[in-house]
Every structure is written in C-alpha cells, then in structure tokens.
Amino acid sequence: MSDQKRLFLVDAYALIFRGYYAFIKNPRINSKGEDTSAIMGFMNSLLDVIKRERPDHLAVCFDKGGSVDRVEMFEAYKANRDETPEGIRTAIPYIHDILKAMHIPIMVKEGYEADDVIGTLSRQAEKEGYKVFMVTPDKDFAQLVTDNIFMYRPVFGGGYETWGIPEVQKKFEVATPEQVIDFLGMMGDASDNIPGLPGVGEKTAKKFIKQFGSMEGLLENTHELKGKMKEKVEANAELGKLSKELAKIMLDVPVTFDAKDFELDHPDIDKVKEIFQELEFRRLTDNFLKTFAEEPAEAKTESSEKATAPNVTPKEQKSAGAGQFSLFGGDTDGEVESDSEFKRRTIESTAHFYQSVAPGMATKLFVKNLLNQSSVCFDTETTGLNPLTAELVGIAFAWEIGKGFYVPFPENKDEAQELIEVLRPFFENDSIEKIGQNLKYDIKVLAKYNIEVKGKLFDTMLAHYLINPDMRHNMDVLAETYLNYTPISITELIGKKGKNQLSMREVPLEKQTEYGVEDADITLQLKEHFQNELTEANTQKLFDDIEIPLVRVLAAMELEGINLDKAFLNSLSSDLNNDIATLEKKIYEAAGEEFNIASPKQLGIVLFEKLKLVDKPKKTKTGQYSTAEDVLSYLAKDHDIIQNILDYRGLAKLKSTYVDALPEQVEPSTGRVHTDYMQTVAATGRLSSNNPNLQNIPIRTERGRQVRKAFIPRNEDFILLAADYSQIELRIIAALSEEETMIEAFNHGEDIHASTASKVFNVPLSEVTREQRANAKTVNFGIIYGVSAFGLSNQTDLSRGEAKELIDTYYETYPKLKAYMNKQVDFARDHGYVQTVLGRRRYLKDINSRNAVVRGAAERNAVNAPIQGSAADIIKIAMINIYSKLEVGNYKSKMLLQVHDELVFDIYKPELEEMKSLIKTEMEGAYKLAVPLDVDLGIGDNWLEAH
DNA sequence: TGCAATGCATA
DNA sequence: GTATGCATTGCAA
Numbered sequence: 001m002s003d004q005k006r007l008f009l010v011d012a013y014a015l016i017f018r019g020y021y022a023f024i025k026n027p028r029i030n031s032k033g034e035d036t037s038a039i040m041g042f043m044n045s046l047l048d049v050i051k052r053e054r055p056d057h058l059a060v061c062f063d064k065g066g067s068v069d070r071v072e073m074f075e076a077y078k079a080n081r082d083e084t085p086e087g088i089r090t091a092i093p094y095i096h097d098i099l100k101a102m103h104i105p106i107m108v109k110e111g112y113e114a115d116d117v118i119g120t121l122s123r124q125a126e127k128e129g130y131k132v133f134m135v136t137p138d139k140d141f142a143q144l145v146t147d148n149i150f151m152y153r154p155v156f157g158g159g160y161e162t163w164g165i166p167e168v169q170k171k172f173e174v175a176t177p178e179q180v181i182d183f184l185g186m187m188g189d190a191s192d193n194i195p196g197l198p199g200v201g202e203k204t205a206k207k208f209i210k211q212f213g214s215m216e217g218l219l220e221n222t223h224e225l226k227g228k229m230k231e232k233v234e235a236n237a238e239l240g241k242l243s244k245e246l247a248k249i250m251l252d253v254p255v256t257f258d259a260k261d262f263e264l265d266h267p268d269i270d271k272v273k274e275i276f277q278e279l280e281f282r283r284l285t286d287n288f289l290k291t292f293a294e295e296p297a298e299a300k301t302e303s304s305e306k307a308t309a310p311n312v313t314p315k316e317q318k319s320a321g322a323g324q325f326s327l328f329g330g331d332t333d334g335e336v337e338s339d340s341e342f343k344r345r346t347i348e349s350t351a352h353f354y355q356s357v358a359p360g361m362a363t364k365l366f367v368k369n370l371l372n373q374s375s376v377c378f379d380t381e382t383t384g385l386n387p388l389t390a391e392l393v394g395i396a397f398a399w400e401i402g403k404g405f406y407v408p409f410p411e412n413k414d415e416a417q418e419l420i421e422v423l424r425p426f427f428e429n430d431s432i433e434k435i436g437q438n439l440k441y442d443i444k445v446l447a448k449y450n451i452e453v454k455g456k457l458f459d460t461m462l463a464h465y466l467i468n469p470d471m472r473h474n475m476d477v478l479a480e481t482y483l484n485y486t487p488i489s490i491t492e493l494i495g496k497k498g499k500n501q502l503s504m505r506e507v508p509l510e511k512q513t514e515y516g517v518e519d520a521d522i523t524l525q526l527k528e529h530f531q532n533e534l535t536e537a538n539t540q541k542l543f544d545d546i547e548i549p550l551v552r553v554l555a556a557m558e559l560e561g562i563n564l565d566k567a568f569l570n571s572l573s574s575d576l577n578n579d580i581a582t583l584e585k586k587i588y589e590a591a592g593e594e595f596n597i598a599s600p601k602q603l604g605i606v607l608f609e610k611l612k613l614v615d616k617p618k619k620t621k622t623g624q625y626s627t628a629e630d631v632l633s634y635l636a637k638d639h640d641i642i643q644n645i646l647d648y649r650g651l652a653k654l655k656s657t658y659v660d661a662l663p664e665q666v667e668p669s670t671g672r673v674h675t676d677y678m679q680t681v682a683a684t685g686r687l688s689s690n691n692p693n694l695q696n697i698p699i700r701t702e703r704g705r706q707v708r709k710a711f712i713p714r715n716e717d718f719i720l721l722a723a724d725y726s727q728i729e730l731r732i733i734a735a736l737s738e739e740e741t742m743i744e745a746f747n748h749g750e751d752i753h754a755s756t757a758s759k760v761f762n763v764p765l766s767e768v769t770r771e772q773r774a775n776a777k778t779v780n781f782g783i784i785y786g787v788s789a790f791g792l793s794n795q796t797d798l799s800r801g802e803a804k805e806l807i808d809t810y811y812e813t814y815p816k817l818k819a820y821m822n823k824q825v826d827f828a829r830d831h832g833y834v835q836t837v838l839g840r841r842r843y844l845k846d847i848n849s850r851n852a853v854v855r856g857a858a859e860r861n862a863v864n865a866p867i868q869g870s871a872a873d874i875i876k877i878a879m880i881n882i883y884s885k886l887e888v889g890n891y892k893s894k895m896l897l898q899v900h901d902e903l904v905f906d907i908y909k910p911e912l913e914e915m916k917s918l919i920k921t922e923m924e925g926a927y928k929l930a931v932p933l934d935v936d937l938g939i940g941d942n943w944l945e946a947h
Numbered sequence: 948t949g950c951a952a953t954g955c956a957t958a
Numbered sequence: 959g960t961a962t963g964c965a966t967t968g969c970a971a
Contacts, residue, residue: 017971020971021971022971024971596967598954598965598966598967599966599967599968600952600953600954600966600967601953601967601968602967620952620953624952624953626953627953627954628953628954628955629954629955649954649955650955652965652966653954653955653956653965653966654956656964656965656966657955657956657963657964657965658956661964661965678962681962682961682962683961684960684961684962686958686961686962687962688961688962688963689962689963690962690963690964691963692963692964693956693957693962693963693964695956695957695958695962695963696955696956696957696958696962696963696964697956697957698956698957699956699957700956700957704956729958781959781960782959783959784959784960785959785960785961786959786960787959788959790959791959792959794959795959856959857959860959860960861960863959863960864959864960864961865960865961867960868958868960868961871958872961899957899958900957900958900961900962901958902958
C-alpha cells in the first residue's frame, strides 16, 4: 500500500483560468506588452503541486474543439460562455512549449473536453493499481471519485484539499459520488450552460437526491411532489434527463494510459530557462530551479502514509508558504522587477541587521543592553488578533535604524511567563521611552502576562492620525508613503485568511525575525519622521496630553469589558421570533405571494409593480425602487402592509444586529463583552467602537431599548452608572461663537430648545408649544451639521419656504452664531484646515472647489468638525482624568464604555456617592468654556435604568 | 469568496 | 445637513 504509485492528472484550462483571474486586478505585463498572467498562474500551481507532492506520474490535459457529443445533444451547451480572454489564448502555445521542455505529457483529444480525458485516464490507471489525483478546482469532477481516485483541489488562500469519497458525500450530501451527476443535472450549471430543472437550486437538488436517489427516481415519482414544483418538474422531465447527460463526464474517450509516458522525468532545464527568460519570469525561474534541484526521492516514500491526504513535509510547507510562488495565495507582489525605477525599497534591497536572540544567557545580556537605551521601539508578534486570547510568539526591538533584535517566545505558558519576567524590567522601566505602531494592542497583550508598559509612549499610528486624520494609518501605507518602502506582507508569511492560514507560531524563526524586526525598524523610522511634523502642525500637546495618555485608558476599558445578561437576550430573541413570524404571514397574505422581505429589490417589485401602491414610485440612483424608511413611512398610513413591513424590518434588524449578535460576542475567557475602540478612524477626533459596536445600542424605540437591559453590572455588589454631557455640542458652538443670547440661556440652566423656540417664534418661554420646541430642536441640531432649508423641511412638517424662514429668523436671533460659522469657512479657505479647541486639525481640500456640491460639503465640514471634534477632545480629557483618579485611589469601580457624550461605569456600591461626585466634577471640569458644562448622572441595575 | 448597494442603529 | 459600524442581499471574476 505504501508504495502504491501515484498519478496526477492536471486540468489545464481550469488552472489557467484560475491563474489568469488571480492576477486580474494586477495583470503581469512584460516589457513587450504581453499579458503573462495566465502562464505565470498556471506554472506557479504546477510547480506547487510538483513541489508538494513529488508525483511519480503526471500529465496535463487540455480540451480541443469542445465536446462534439455534448453540442450534438444540446446546441446551447457552453454557448453563452464568454469569448476566451486574449490573455489566455496567447498563453496556450507558451504553456505547451514549457510542458514539452519539462517532458510532461500533454493529453488532448479532438472533440473531447479535458474532463472526459481525465475521467477516462483515471479509470484506466485505477485498474492498473494507481492512486489517481485529479488536479482541478472544478466541482464536477467529484462524480469521478472512488476509493483510489481523488480530487486534489486548490483552495483560496493557498494549499490544497483532497476530496475522497467521504468529502464528496459531505459536500454534496450524497450517498455515492455518482449521484453528483444527478445533483448537477437537477440544479444545472450556469457557466457550462447546463439548464437543470427550472426552479431547482442547490437546496432543492440536495433534498431530491436524498428523497429519490437520482434524476430518474425523481422523474418516476413526481406524484410525491406537490404544487408548483410538481408541475414544473413534470413539464421538464426531458430537460432533466438531458441535463444529467450533459453533466456526466465520459469514461470512454479513445486515449490510452501508458505508465511509461507519464513518468515524471527530469526537465530540459536550459530550454525552460530560455522560455522563462523570453517571458521575463525571474522569480519563477528561481522557483523552477529550486523545485528541480532538490532530489525528489526523499518526499516520495513519505507521501502515501495517509491514505487519502497527500502529505506535505515540513520543508515543503516552508517553501510553499513563501506565498508569492503560489498562485492560489493570490499574492500579487511577486514579479514586478521590470519597472524598477518606480519600485519601492524592500527588505531585500535594503541593508539591515536583524537578529534573533538565543534563549538563556544571550537573552539576559540582551536585556541588559536594552536597559541602557533611552528610547526603544518594540512590536509584539502573537498567535492572533484578539489580545485577550493571543499568545506571545515573539517580541521585536529596535533602537537604531536598520538594526534590531527578535526575542522568540516558547509555546509553553510557564516558560513564556518566565521569559517575559526577564523582560519585565524593560517594560516597567519608567525612564525608557517605548515606541510602537498601535501600542494599545501590545499593551493589552502584555497586560495578559501581567506586564505593565510604563514610561513615555510614542505611537506612530496616533501621530499620523493627528498629522492627517483623513488618511489611513496602517503601517504598510505609512511605510510606502513616508519611507518609500514596502514591508513584508503578512499574507506572504501566513497566507490569506481562511482555514489554511498559518499562525505566526508556525512561521520559521528566521521569517518571524525578518518580519517582526522589520516592523519595529520601520516604526522607529516613522517616529523620526512624524516627530517633526507633530510640532509643525502644532499638535504636539494634543498628542502628549490627550491621545497618548488615552491609549492606556482605552486599553484598560477594553480589557475590563462589560457584563451581559445572555439569558435575557435569549428570551428577547424568542419573543422577536414570534412577532416576526406573525408579521411575515400578514405581509405574504397582503402581497398574495411569498418573497424575501429583506430584499429591497424584491420588495420594491411587489409593492410597486404587483400591488401598484403608487403611481410614480421613487427610484434610487441604481434604478431600483426605493424602499427606504422615509419613503415607506409616508405610505404607511394608507396601507397596512407597509406598516407591517416597516415593523418587520425593525424587528429583524434588532434581532440580527443586537439580540442574537451580542451573546456571540461574549469572550469565553472572561464571560464579558470587550469592544475595541478605534482611536484613529473618525476624522473629527471621535472614537469609534467595533467588534461589537457598543456605541449604537438602540434607545429610541421601546422595543429596541430593551436591549440595554442586557448590559448589567459585574455582580450584586456593583451598579451601573451612566454620565452624559447635556447638549455639549450646542454649548460648544454657543461658547465659541460668543453668542450672548444662547450663553445666557445656558447660564440660567434653561431648556435650550424651548428657549430657542421662544425667541424664534417670539412667544414667552412658558407658552412654547410642543411643536415649536420640536422644530427649534431640529434647527439647533441642524446648525451643528450645517443646515439647509431643504434638509430642514425634510426633517420637519415645514415646507421649504417655512423652513427657510425659520432658519433666517434663527440667524437673526443668534447673529453671532452665523458670523462664527462664516468665520470657520473663511478660516478653512485661508488655511486649508479647521481646528478644535485643542488644536486638532481637519484638512478640507475641497473647500475651494469649483463644484458647488463638493464645496458645500466641505463648508459643512468646516462648521461641524470643530464642534464635534471639540466635544470629543473634552470627553477624552475627562476620561483620562477620571481613569487616573480611579487608579490613584485604587477604587474597585471601573470605567467601561464611552458613547461620544456619555461614559458608563461599573460602580462598587460602597463607592457610589464618592464616584458620583468624582465623575461629575471631572467631566464638568474637563475644559473651561464660556458656557458651563452640565453632566446628568443615572444609576441602575442595567444600562437602560441608568439613563 | 469578496464587494457594492441598501438600510438602519447611535451621537 | 455631521460622524460612525454592521447585517443582508445579490452579483461578480
């Protein structure tokens, strides 16, 4: 058994197409203008297979002239396939030449498809005792699988999977591989133009196979079906039979398997090199030479140990893991040497000294050296992205450009802890500055090892966020923009995401070292770059006093997490389920058919074409009927179905986004929900929250509000406290504009919207109607966003004219407010940016645009950004100060969440009174404005009650 | 599988 | 009219 011979049959076109499209976004064009993507893609995968498997027998199969038999059966067969792309047609002769030079047999038979050739050959070889692997991504081949015939499928993200009988049974939910033919016949195949049974898709086909076993079984027993399906299947019996025939791969092509011809021979290396040279493949040449330089004998015996899964020796894994050699890695930064003029520097083209540190004495000496530095850049490498569960794989250090060290970590937890203890003096040294990119992550990882990162911090991501908040701040982008350097990509190291992705732990040490130290080295270089820019942009203070101290605060909040009442959410979920089902039924009844209510497309057709609820339905910019909330709300009063749809939507959203999603996000290791605050995505300076987003938990509707009840204190000894700034943005605009009327109102603690209404509508404060107050409130908010009469009339019951009048009166009432807004726009025009009270800048490149729409947007930004941003600055100060007081006082109470103008705390009950005053004082005193800041406190046994 | 479009939750 | 994050559908390469 162990020396059973192995034959690999390669489905050439399938791999060529796949290779071609893998490069579609970044096609390989050589200096002669030829598109070589398809050739490179195909060769990458062929070499990959050879390298991994070292087959003793191999052939490559092509189509020729299409399938005569199938076209005879069904003239539309493959008729709607697009013309073969130019880049593929030109590739074929080259690939033939290369295969010839490699002494690999090309199997092709006029009038037959590669499927049929492979099918026939595999059966012949099986009879002669071979184990056969069909190298193809094409699912159709599953029908050929036997005990000795396997599919060898490339998978996205690199690597292969082997499909034997069990895999086929599982994937297709069939009892035998032959049933795959029936399955394909039933559901059809759009790309091959196999019609299939109308109305039967994947789901139904699987059901039928289970029920009837085959196409014939189905057609003979249609009496067991009912309704529309019965009619359809019966009416299309012939089509069904034909589809099955089309899907069947032929096993009687006139070709012969000749073991001797198929033996994998030594290639004519010079000839292959010559062709590669002509095509300008450099990396591929190296790869080719490497593949055939190794003595193939070693891998041979090992690879058949496991019956169904070809093995990969560790050594081969390493080379395959190099990524850019593998077509299926989809890596596109391999072969671009030709335009070297524009090429960025890389680790290969840059002098560097990156060294891993040996365990034991060497590490101790290294730490000694580390402690002599005044400023060090470090970067942790871990097993994952979740700092709560990620384990340290290594830590890279750099303090001189072009040079750095890597300390690898053992997998054993105790040993890892021992090693980190050796490094503790460095991390906890107050006088050594720590530099990093996204330090919050490293701080959290180290916190799990009970290490505190002390001393001054410099985070390059944060620095760049202040320098240019509108850009993205990941390290690769920064390195390319500021250092003209392309770092080793993580995909190159561990592959694309998916099940074949490696963990950093599985990457060979020297690669870990290169990758990790490179990151630290680059970060160090970026720091030097950004340091000056921070001073120039006058944001050094903001950096030192706000963003950097906030890193530790956020890290602590995220590590803390919040307690969630899962049982409560589960009961909420079943309630919702019932109500959704009821609504669904009503909607289907009213519509007279069942359809997907969640699909705007289908919904639009039902409402506006079938039921014709409106004469001239509004369309979206893509030409669909608009089913947006405001459009439907308008119709709701006339049509019950609309109200039901709106309710359905609301409930479905609530359930999927919150009620069902939140319990999934509970971290098993802590039993709590840990959001991740993004400090560098919102251009205005706000935080954002994700995984999960805890800044958009419902509150407006009664039903949605219930979700807040699921957020609960740590235990009975604790209580939640929510503290929110009242009208902070309006207070800011009042203060900055020095609009006395408004400032007065705030100073007297008036209801600001009522006060505005009283002035704008010229009525005494006590006689303001609800409607007047509501309208005034809308304008007040509108001002912050940069109102237009159009927008205002959309939001209120007012007409365009009335809205305009209201806005005009508003500006007359608060003249300085208008002046302030104009001043902001003027400032932006002159300087190209606006700024917050703390000097946080937002650049507005479109402020002088000739396009009125674009310019208008920039002008609204000029008004809004300083207000929203100043509010963000202020709450950040409050957070830092509160955190520091909590630390110093060693309180048990913890700050958990921030929601733009609100902070949520887990309060230890005995500390409640003290906390109330501390929090209120710190928040209200965070920043001194011409208007007092006001904070409302609420407490409760859940987040809803705390409001 | 990945992406755009649509819709909707918050401040 | 400002600022976000995320679920779902349906299509593409």
